[in-house]
Amino acid sequence: MDVLNRAVETLQNALKDKVLSVDVFRDQTTVDLDRAGILEACRILHDDAALRFNLLAALTAVDYWPKEPRFTVVYQLYSIPNRVFLGLRVPLESDAAEVDSIESVYPNANWHEREVFDLFGVDFKGHSDLRRILMPKDWEGHPLRKDYPLGYEEVQFSFNFDEIDDQKPYAKE
Amino acid sequence: MDTDNANQAMDTTLEELRHLVSDRALEGETMLLNMGPQHPSTHGVLRLLLELDGERVINCVPDIGFLHTGIEKNMESKTFHKALVMTDRMDYLNNLGNNLCYCLAVEKLVDLDVPERAQAIRVILVELQRIASHLVFLATHALDTGAMSVFLYCFREREIILDIFEMCSGERMMTSFIRPGGLWRDVPEGFEDAVRNFIRILPKRLKQYSNLLSKNPIYLSRSKGIGPISGEDAVSWGLTGPNLRAAGVPFDLRKANPYSGYERYDFDVPVGTNGDVFDRYMMRLQEMAQSLRIVEQALDHLPGGPVRSDNRKFVPPPRSEIGTSMEALIHHFKLWTEGFSAPEGAVYVAVESPRGELGCYLAGNGGPKPYRVHFRTPSFAAIQAIPVLVRGFLVADIVAIISSIDPVLGDSDR
Numbered sequence: 001m002d003v004l005n006r007a008v009e010t011l012q013n014a015l016k017d018k019v020l021s022v023d024v025f026r027d028q029t030t031v032d033l034d035r036a037g038i039l040e041a042c043r044i045l046h047d048d049a050a051l052r053f054n055l056l057a058a059l060t061a062v063d064y065w066p067k068e069p070r071f072t073v074v075y076q077l078y079s080i081p082n083r084v085f086l087g088l089r090v091p092l093e094s095d096a097a098e099v100d101s102i103e104s105v106y107p108n109a110n111w112h113e114r115e116v117f118d119l120f121g122v123d124f125k126g127h128s129d130l131r132r133i134l135m136p137k138d139w140e141g142h143p144l145r146k147d148y149p150l151g152y153e154e155v156q157f158s159f160n161f162d163e164i165d166d167q168k169p170y171a172k173e
Numbered sequence: 174m175d176t177d178n179a180n181q182a183m184d185t186t187l188e189e190l191r192h193l194v195s196d197r198a199l200e201g202e203t204m205l206l207n208m209g210p211q212h213p214s215t216h217g218v219l220r221l222l223l224e225l226d227g228e229r230v231i232n233c234v235p236d237i238g239f240l241h242t243g244i245e246k247n248m249e250s251k252t253f254h255k256a257l258v259m260t261d262r263m264d265y266l267n268n269l270g271n272n273l274c275y276c277l278a279v280e281k282l283v284d285l286d287v288p289e290r291a292q293a294i295r296v297i298l299v300e301l302q303r304i305a306s307h308l309v310f311l312a313t314h315a316l317d318t319g320a321m322s323v324f325l326y327c328f329r330e331r332e333i334i335l336d337i338f339e340m341c342s343g344e345r346m347m348t349s350f351i352r353p354g355g356l357w358r359d360v361p362e363g364f365e366d367a368v369r370n371f372i373r374i375l376p377k378r379l380k381q382y383s384n385l386l387s388k389n390p391i392y393l394s395r396s397k398g399i400g401p402i403s404g405e406d407a408v409s410w411g412l413t414g415p416n417l418r419a420a421g422v423p424f425d426l427r428k429a430n431p432y433s434g435y436e437r438y439d440f441d442v443p444v445g446t447n448g449d450v451f452d453r454y455m456m457r458l459q460e461m462a463q464s465l466r467i468v469e470q471a472l473d474h475l476p477g478g479p480v481r482s483d484n485r486k487f488v489p490p491p492r493s494e495i496g497t498s499m500e501a502l503i504h505h506f507k508l509w510t511e512g513f514s515a516p517e518g519a520v521y522v523a524v525e526s527p528r529g530e531l532g533c534y535l536a537g538n539g540g541p542k543p544y545r546v547h548f549r550t551p552s553f554a555a556i557q558a559i560p561v562l563v564r565g566f567l568v569a570d571i572v573a574i575i576s577s578i579d580p581v582l583g584d585s586d587r
Contacts, residue, residue: 025520028521055408057530058521058532058534062519074519076549115553119245128192133238
């Protein structure tokens with residue numbers, strides 16, 4: 001893949017040691033970046049006349065709890081003229097889970113970053129409207145974190161029906 | 174409506190939405206109006222907060238999440254096979270397309286090949302699903318713009334497709350028919366006749382729909398020049414699929430990055446010019462005809478052979494083998510209790526759903542369950558672009574614009 005090699009080279013030349021590693025898995029290229037380099041990397045990939053990664057296809061995160069760095073924010077960029085995907089990854093430590101917002105380059109990152117903020121609790125610096133998006137605004141916790149339990153309801157049998165019923169969170173007045 | 178009352182009703186949210194509305198709203202000069210989530214023309218449970226100057230929309234703040242069911246979280250607790258059924262429930266108009274996207278991701282992650290016959294049948298089913306989805310678009314879009322009869326006609330044709338799905342999988346909607354490594358089973362006898370019958374029926378019906386709407390002055394005045402977007406803006410707001418092509422960008426993943434054997438079929442990608450409501454309607458109308466072409470070609474050259482991979486480490490053996498082969502029994506037991514393990518690593522696979530790019534980011538950690546599944550859904554991107562599309566138009570146009578981008582809230586909220 002010509003364009004991908006070029007993209008990786010361009011990033012390595014421009015960002016030097018902010019490019020942590022380059023990983024090819026199942027023919028898909030992913031570049032690991034230091035958090036300080038993500039905004040610049042996006043700008044380069046978006047603006048470069050030969051690369052033109054003009055579509056932010058997806059933005060999500062993975063929680064590797066209890067490992068450190070705990071979070072990985074994942075970006076999937078697509079170049080419509082060159083027809084290739086390029087993945088970017090930014091590892092984040094749990095005590096500093098924040099990264100620059102790329103909204104200024106890709107406007108549609110707005111909602112994707114809100115989703116990651118909502119479900120993982122990753123902070124996006126410079127985001128114009130960082131609110132919860134899928135969960136209610138008074139929700140506690142970030143559901144897609146690995147230390148957030150899935151939650152089950154206990155099965156009620158005749159012998160313990162009242163016992164369990166007392167603890168159920170019914171709506172109160 | 175009394176503006177003070179409207180502001181008071183919004184009091185809880187106004188403070189946090191201050192940066193999204195103009196200063197005039199705070200002084201009560203413009204009106205804040207809530208639309209949805211229970212509203213017949215928001216296509217599910219979409220809530221919009223509108224800032225209006227008279228009838229004109231100044232700002233629009235979409236609010237989603239009313240249909241959030243934690244599908245991604247739930248999938249992490251199931252094996253790769255069992256997580257499949259959750260994908261049906263995301264975009265409920267594109268069940269087979271969701272299955273396909275997830276299965277392609279799993280197959281890519283564990284490096285599994287799919288037999289040609291399975292690939293061809295997948296294409297037939299997914300294209301039929303695309304037609305069914307576009308028929309629902311056409312039906313609801315026409316209904317929202319005031320044409321009741323198109324609604325009834327479209328649902329009549331959609332029922333034929335759903336009958337075909339029921340014939341294959343036993344289910345009209347939640348099919349789970351496409352499985353990692355192939356299909357659940359081969360298509361039954363009578364499948365080909367049923368599909369050919371549909372191919373014969375639909376073209377003249379499409380012409381009828383077109384006659385009802387494409388030159389209808391009432392429809393034209395409600396759709397021409399309404400909610401336009403330029404190609405460049407559409408890309409930067411992440412619009413894909415028919416919504417992007419209506420704006421003049423010929424981007425179709427089936428052509429650009431073919432999957433499941435799409436490179437073998439000859440079809441055109443319709444492209445619009447203005448990116449308005451009318452163009453988005455035209456895209457879908459023309460795409461249905463192209464989908465029919467693909468289905469016909471796939472049916473003409475349907476290869477023989479098995480419909481699921483014979484790699485027993487990932488794909489359960491056929492029922493008939495279990496009674497005679499000890500090894501088959503072991504594989505069956507292993508796959509349905511423990512499941513298969515995926516290597517450490519992550520893949521991103523994107524397919525062209527009826528609404529645009531549907532992507533699946535799938536990460537494995539060496540265990541039998543997906544470590545992380547994320548779906549990049551086209552409706553999520555489309556709803557995000559609603560404020561750009563409706564700004565400056567009338568309240569009545571919002572209804573036409575929302576239905577023209579064809580959002581499915583189950584798709585966006587997951």
